[in-house]
Amino acid sequence: MNDYTNAIEIKNVTKKYDGFTLDNISFDVPRGSIMGFIGQNGAGKTTTIRSLLNIIPINAGEITLLGMDHIKHEREIKERLAVVFDELPFHDIFNAKEMGKIFRGLYAKWDDKVYEGYLERFQLPQEKKIGQFSKGMKMKLQIACALSHDAELLVMDEATTGLDPVVRSEILDIFLEYLQDENHSILMSSHITSDLEKIADSVTFIDRGKILVTGYKDEVLENHGILKCTKADYRDIDPEDIISARITDFGAEAMVSDRAAAARKYEGLLLEPTTLEEIMVYYVHRNTKEWSS
Amino acid sequence: MTLNKIKILVWREWRICRKTYLSSMFSGAVLVSFFWLIRLSMSYGNLAPVFAESELLAEFSGLLYYMSAAMVAGITAGMSADPSALLADVRANWMRYSFVLPVSPAQRSVSIYIVRFIKYAIGFAITAVNGIVSAKANGIPFTGDMMWFFAAVYAATMLYNLLLQWFYSQARTVRQISAAQGKTMGVLTGLIMIYTCYKMIIQGNNNEVDSLDVMINSLREKFITHENIIIPLTVIVLIAAPLTGWYFTALHYRTHGDVKEDSQPKKRFSFGLKKGKDGETV
Numbered sequence: 001m002n003d004y005t006n007a008i009e010i011k012n013v014t015k016k017y018d019g020f021t022l023d024n025i026s027f028d029v030p031r032g033s034i035m036g037f038i039g040q041n042g043a044g045k046t047t048t049i050r051s052l053l054n055i056i057p058i059n060a061g062e063i064t065l066l067g068m069d070h071i072k073h074e075r076e077i078k079e080r081l082a083v084v085f086d087e088l089p090f091h092d093i094f095n096a097k098e099m100g101k102i103f104r105g106l107y108a109k110w111d112d113k114v115y116e117g118y119l120e121r122f123q124l125p126q127e128k129k130i131g132q133f134s135k136g137m138k139m140k141l142q143i144a145c146a147l148s149h150d151a152e153l154l155v156m157d158e159a160t161t162g163l164d165p166v167v168r169s170e171i172l173d174i175f176l177e178y179l180q181d182e183n184h185s186i187l188m189s190s191h192i193t194s195d196l197e198k199i200a201d202s203v204t205f206i207d208r209g210k211i212l213v214t215g216y217k218d219e220v221l222e223n224h225g226i227l228k229c230t231k232a233d234y235r236d237i238d239p240e241d242i243i244s245a246r247i248t249d250f251g252a253e254a255m256v257s258d259r260a261a262a263a264r265k266y267e268g269l270l271l272e273p274t275t276l277e278e279i280m281v282y283y284v285h286r287n288t289k290e291w292s293s
Numbered sequence: 294m295t296l297n298k299i300k301i302l303v304w305r306e307w308r309i310c311r312k313t314y315l316s317s318m319f320s321g322a323v324l325v326s327f328f329w330l331i332r333l334s335m336s337y338g339n340l341a342p343v344f345a346e347s348e349l350l351a352e353f354s355g356l357l358y359y360m361s362a363a364m365v366a367g368i369t370a371g372m373s374a375d376p377s378a379l380l381a382d383v384r385a386n387w388m389r390y391s392f393v394l395p396v397s398p399a400q401r402s403v404s405i406y407i408v409r410f411i412k413y414a415i416g417f418a419i420t421a422v423n424g425i426v427s428a429k430a431n432g433i434p435f436t437g438d439m440m441w442f443f444a445a446v447y448a449a450t451m452l453y454n455l456l457l458q459w460f461y462s463q464a465r466t467v468r469q470i471s472a473a474q475g476k477t478m479g480v481l482t483g484l485i486m487i488y489t490c491y492k493m494i495i496q497g498n499n500n501e502v503d504s505l506d507v508m509i510n511s512l513r514e515k516f517i518t519h520e521n522i523i524i525p526l527t528v529i530v531l532i533a534a535p536l537t538g539w540y541f542t543a544l545h546y547r548t549h550g551d552v553k554e555d556s557q558p559k560k561r562f563s564f565g566l567k568k569g570k571d572g573e574t575v
Contacts, residue, residue, distance in 0.1 A: 089390030105301025
């Protein structure tokens with residue numbers, strides 16, 4: 001087993017499509033941590049994940065997974081990572097038992113006992129065809145398959161989207177258990193920021209192919225804040241200090257990225273803490289600066 | 294481990310396509326049985342008083358001897374190039390998922406070709422049995438050249454398969470994969486039409502149409518006359534076509550991940566093809 005500090009290192013990666021560019025992005029996922037990768041639909045989350053998994057070739061940049069180049073050591077990396085997609089990638093004709101048989105043949109470290117344990121825990125029938133599973137059951141099956149070959153890195157692309165809160169909570173608990181091993185790391189892309197607020201150690205926010213914010217979740221939340229004021233007070237705020245502002249009939253709410261500085265500069269204004277969801281929404285409107293809901 | 298991977302991929306591939314394959318083979322068997330029933334009826338059944346001593350019976354026997362074999366070969370070839378497993382993989386998102394598994398494009402391609410060889414082997418065995426039985430029943434000698442005739446038919450179907458595989462390797466979308474068979478048939482039909490035009494117009498071959506028996510015998514004679522070329526060519530095609538096809542398949546698996554389709558497929562006229570999960574988000 002090789003030694004590495006970051007489970008994922010993405011340096012200056014560019015991927016060009018017609019009408020979309022993943023623009024020179026860089027971020028790291030430290031070993032033993034869970035990173036929330038957030039952004040609205042079409043922001044570039046899936047393209048980033050597909051690039052790092054070498055599903056699509058990148059135009060420029062470097063990607064290192066588990067301390068190895070993602071192309072040169074592709075086979076070795078893929079033995080040691082697991083991926084959970086938003087939709088179940090298994091054929092409807094198979095059942096859970098047959099999927100176990102397939103993965104047993106594909107992964108050197110596949111563990112039948114662990115897999116059966118997950119099936120039992122998730123109450124997934126072994127003989128029932130996958131086509132007859134509910135969305136929650138399908139996602140649980142995918143997670144059971146992902147966690148049964150001792151993967152060191154778990155990559156999830158919108159895995160909790162469309163699931164009810166009970167199933168989501170159950171799945172998040174599984175991820176926290178998985179992280180008990182300090183060698184395990186997770187990259188979790190989602191636009192359900194409440195999930196990430198619960199479990200993520202760090203967050204990266206992407207919009208229109210560009211990384212806007214990346215860092216430890218607590219620091220990101222601590223640095224950002226919302227200035228609440230009247231429209232008259234808002235006109236006195238330096239536009240350079242704000243990300244964007246929501247203008248309502250009753251006043252203005254402006255997002256700042258340096259809460260401490262804003263607190264000193266605008267002493268008389270109400271400065272409130274923010275959430276990941278608000279950060280996402282305010283950053284999305286950064287170009288128009290002012291918006292109303 | 295590599296062998297295990299290929300073994301499990303073969304099992305998976307076969308599990309997906311076996312139902313379609315076996316039902317198609319069954320349909321083919323029903324069709325061939327229908328001709329056999331007519332043939333038996335002409336000799337021993339209600340049609341015997343009219344056809345038992347006729348020339349038509351001889352022609353029909355020839356038809357059974359060659360054409361049913363060609364038909365079985367055709368069905369086998371068609372099913373060997375069956376795109377349903379490939380389409381099912383794309384639609385079930387397995388195609389995308391397979392990129393994150395520790396298997397190489399070459400291993401996936403090998404597993405597909407092993408399944409195809411299984412299909413070919415079954416088809417060839419049925420063709421040979423059909424040939425032996427029809428030869429016996431119709432009093433036609435079953436000679437070695439008949440087996441080479443079958444092999445040549447299979448080689449031709451492998452070339453069809455290869456062309457189809459090339460179109461698959463170029464396809465990046467579900468729609469393009471679905472269209473690959475149509476394109477292959479279009480190219481082959483075009484080639485046959487050009488050849489026919491050449492024979493009929495340029496060479497002015499406007500002879501009267503021969504009887505079926507004469508046509509089949511003349512085909513067989515031509516085969517025997519040119520067997521010095523046809524047999525080596527068949528062997529080359531039987532070896533080279535799957536290898537090249539394997540390469541195209543591996544290429545397809547290597548490059549298919551680079552798919553970027555409209556999230557909202559444009560409305561356009563289609564021949565009733567179901568819309569697949571074309572949309573991919575970035």
